[in-house]
Amino acid sequence: xxxxxxxxxxxxxxxxxxxxxxxxxxxxxxxxxxxxxxxxxxxxxxxxxxxxxxxxxxxxxxxxxxxxxxxxxxxxxxxxxxxxxxxxxxxxxxxxxxxxxxxxxxxxxxxxxxxxxxxxxxxxxxxxxxxxxxxxxxxxxxxxxxxxxxxxxxxxxxxxxxxxxxxxxxxxxxxxxxxxxxxxxxxxxxxxxxxxxxxxxxxxxxxxxxxxxxxxxxxxxxxxxxxxxxxxxxxxxxxxxxxxxxxxxxxxxxxxxxxxxxxxxxxxxxxxx
Numbered sequence: 001x002x003x004x005x006x007x008x009x010x011x012x013x014x015x016x017x018x019x020x021x022x023x024x025x026x027x028x029x030x031x032x033x034x035x036x037x038x039x040x041x042x043x044x045x046x047x048x049x050x051x052x053x054x055x056x057x058x059x060x061x062x063x064x065x066x067x068x069x070x071x072x073x074x075x076x077x078x079x080x081x082x083x084x085x086x087x088x089x090x091x092x093x094x095x096x097x098x099x100x101x102x103x104x105x106x107x108x109x110x111x112x113x114x115x116x117x118x119x120x121x122x123x124x125x126x127x128x129x130x131x132x133x134x135x136x137x138x139x140x141x142x143x144x145x146x147x148x149x150x151x152x153x154x155x156x157x158x159x160x161x162x163x164x165x166x167x168x169x170x171x172x173x174x175x176x177x178x179x180x181x182x183x184x185x186x187x188x189x190x191x192x193x194x195x196x197x198x199x200x201x202x203x204x205x206x207x208x209x210x211x212x213x214x215x216x217x218x219x220x221x222x223x224x225x226x227x228x229x230x231x232x233x234x235x236x237x238x239x240x241x242x243x244x245x246x247x248x249x250x251x252x253x254x255x256x257x258x259x260x261x262x263x264x265x266x267x268x269x270x271x272x273x
Contacts, residue, residue: 026087031183039180040069040080042087044097048173054144057100057176058122066180067123068102069147077131080177081163084149096150100176103145103165115139119167123179130165134158137167144170147177 150161
């Protein structure tokens with residue numbers, strides 16, 4: 001029960017009712033300084049060609065010491081939903097794109113009624129919590145599970161395609177969510193700690209740790225390219241105008257003499273010695 005309460009508190013910390021709302025950024029690890037919550041990372045890719053298969057997503061999470069997301073209960077599901085809502089809020093440019101979670105089955109294509117019971121968590125969790133969309137899982141060749149995230153799609157029989165689960169072919173390309181053990185003393189040099197201002201809370205905070213140097217350089221450099229080009233063009237134009245003015249300065253200076261000496265000899269008439 002205490003874990004459920006702490007997860008609900010985590011959701012409130014991420015985006016309180018008009019009091020506190022912290023932006024979740026794709027590729028960042030989000031940790032909670034109360035040491036009760038796991039850390040999470042939402043990996044969203046604008047380019048469809050950059051999205052990954054289930055097994056690629058699993059390897060990516062495990063290479064960083066984590067695992068594809070497992071969900072213990074509804075409270076944790078709501079926490080992830082609040083993070084995704086924050087990640088995709090208006091103005092971020094992030095839209096449709098499902099997310100791999102760590103639920104899958106490794107058997108052949110069963111279509112019997114026992115199929116839903118064959119799914120297991122890739123991190124070894126024994127959680128029996130499920131949040132299937134209507135008429136899912138469809139089983140067959142679809143063995144890996146995504147969390148729906150299609151805010152622009154028309155609702156289906158089960159409502160909007162948002163946050164419920166769907167089984168899909170494991171080689172399909174999607175975004176993914178990683179889960180990590182709580183970090184006691186995050187030491188990343190780019191760590192940022194954010195405190196809530198909500199009355200009545202216990203001064204708990206959220207630690208957002210950048211995923212790495214290279215992704216952040218990309219986020220910083222790419223938006224500045226147009227500005228750099230504009231500066232270069234302005235600088236080049238200024239240099240050209242200065243050179244043009246220097247070439248145009250060929251007129252005689254007022255301080256220069258206008259006298260000239262003729263090379264031809266001239267006889268002076270009327271001169272007597």
